[in-house]
Amino acid sequence: MNKILFVINPISGDKDKTEYIKQIDEWAEGLELSIEKWETTGEADEEKLNQCIEAFVPDTVVAVGGDGTVMLCAKVLIDKGISLGILPAGSANGMATDIGFPEALPDALDLILNGRTIAADMLLFNGKDYGLHISDVGLNAGLVKEFEEGERRGFLGYAKGVTSQLLNLEKFEATLKIGDKTVVEEGHMVAFANARRYGTGAVLNTIGKLDDGIFEVYVLRSLSIPGLAGQFFEHIDDAASYCEVYQASKVKVTLNEPRFFQIDGELMGETKEVSVEVVPGCLKLIVGDDY
Numbered sequence: 001m002n003k004i005l006f007v008i009n010p011i012s013g014d015k016d017k018t019e020y021i022k023q024i025d026e027w028a029e030g031l032e033l034s035i036e037k038w039e040t041t042g043e044a045d046e047e048k049l050n051q052c053i054e055a056f057v058p059d060t061v062v063a064v065g066g067d068g069t070v071m072l073c074a075k076v077l078i079d080k081g082i083s084l085g086i087l088p089a090g091s092a093n094g095m096a097t098d099i100g101f102p103e104a105l106p107d108a109l110d111l112i113l114n115g116r117t118i119a120a121d122m123l124l125f126n127g128k129d130y131g132l133h134i135s136d137v138g139l140n141a142g143l144v145k146e147f148e149e150g151e152r153r154g155f156l157g158y159a160k161g162v163t164s165q166l167l168n169l170e171k172f173e174a175t176l177k178i179g180d181k182t183v184v185e186e187g188h189m190v191a192f193a194n195a196r197r198y199g200t201g202a203v204l205n206t207i208g209k210l211d212d213g214i215f216e217v218y219v220l221r222s223l224s225i226p227g228l229a230g231q232f233f234e235h236i237d238d239a240a241s242y243c244e245v246y247q248a249s250k251v252k253v254t255l256n257e258p259r260f261f262q263i264d265g266e267l268m269g270e271t272k273e274v275s276v277e278v279v280p281g282c283l284k285l286i287v288g289d290d291y
């Protein structure tokens with residue numbers, strides 16, 4: 001019998017999960033399934049989830065939450081051969097959108113049961129932290145910092161923080177060592193993309209695939225209105241001068257001055273150096289029909 005573990009984040013997206021749980025129960029009725037539900041607590045979840053998986057031994061784990069919940073499950077499932085599915089229920093559902101998971105609960109549940117899986121790559125940062133989606137140093141990580149502080153300082157504080165980030169935008173120099181090639185770039189952000197778009201919908205590249213054994217290093221050289229518009233309307237001009245995209249399986253980036261760094265939306269503080277390598281095909285991931 002197919003065993004499915006639902007990992008439910010009760011606070012994600014500020015959404016009450018009672019309706020999700022009710023629909024999961026109704027869906028499972030009459031199907032040859034053994035299901036279990038487990039709620040995240042926000043503390044030592046990785047360790048607790050590991051124990052839960054060891055005890056239940058599921059065939060599939062389903063993240064019911066946002067990108068943070070997907071990431072938690074992905075980390076725990078590395079090299080385990082257990083499929084990962086998503087019921088998008090966060091404020092940011094970048095990963096679910098990217099791989100074509102439907103937002104409607106019945107459709108997402110149907111995909112979990114009948115969908116195709118791929119052997120997805122993950123990214124390993126500085127030899128210790130895993131990422132699945134998009135991570136970066138510079139502008140976007142600075143905005144993540146303002147957002148996190150803004151939650152404590154209220155909306156006005158947040159707006160002030162974002163404005164100051166954008167008004168005091170300074171370029172930095174980044175030396176990228178990709179294989180035996182070294183390039184020096186100047187810009188506002190260096191992003192490491194296993195996928196194509198941020199949770200906000202902003203598209204970083206149109207060539208990335210989760211299961212190609214490589215990732216894209218995106219350098220935002222300057223902020224341009226056509227460039228920003230392109231990111232939101234998916235008309236990325238690959239020959240544009242405001243950005244550059246490199247493909248790599250391993251990269252070391254050294255900055256001339258420290259900048260904020262974030263992995264899949266989680267702020268890692270300031271840094272002058274980031275090394276990234278791909279961990280190929282380590283995650284069995286359910287994807288949408290059109291992915």
Ligand SMILES: Nc1ncnc2c1ncn2[C@@H]1O[C@H](COP(=O)(O)OP(=O)(O)OP(=O)(O)O)[C@@H](O)[C@H]1O
Pocket residue numbers: 009010011012013014040041042043065066067068069070089090091092093265
């Ligand atoms: N029971 C809980 N109580 C408080 N925080 C929790 C709980 N369970 C998980 N969390 C926190 O939820 C975050 C992940 O949320 P997730 O990304 O899935 O949803 P989200 O609504 O998109 O959140 P965010 O907007 O913060 O990214 C993690 O920081 C995790 O520690």
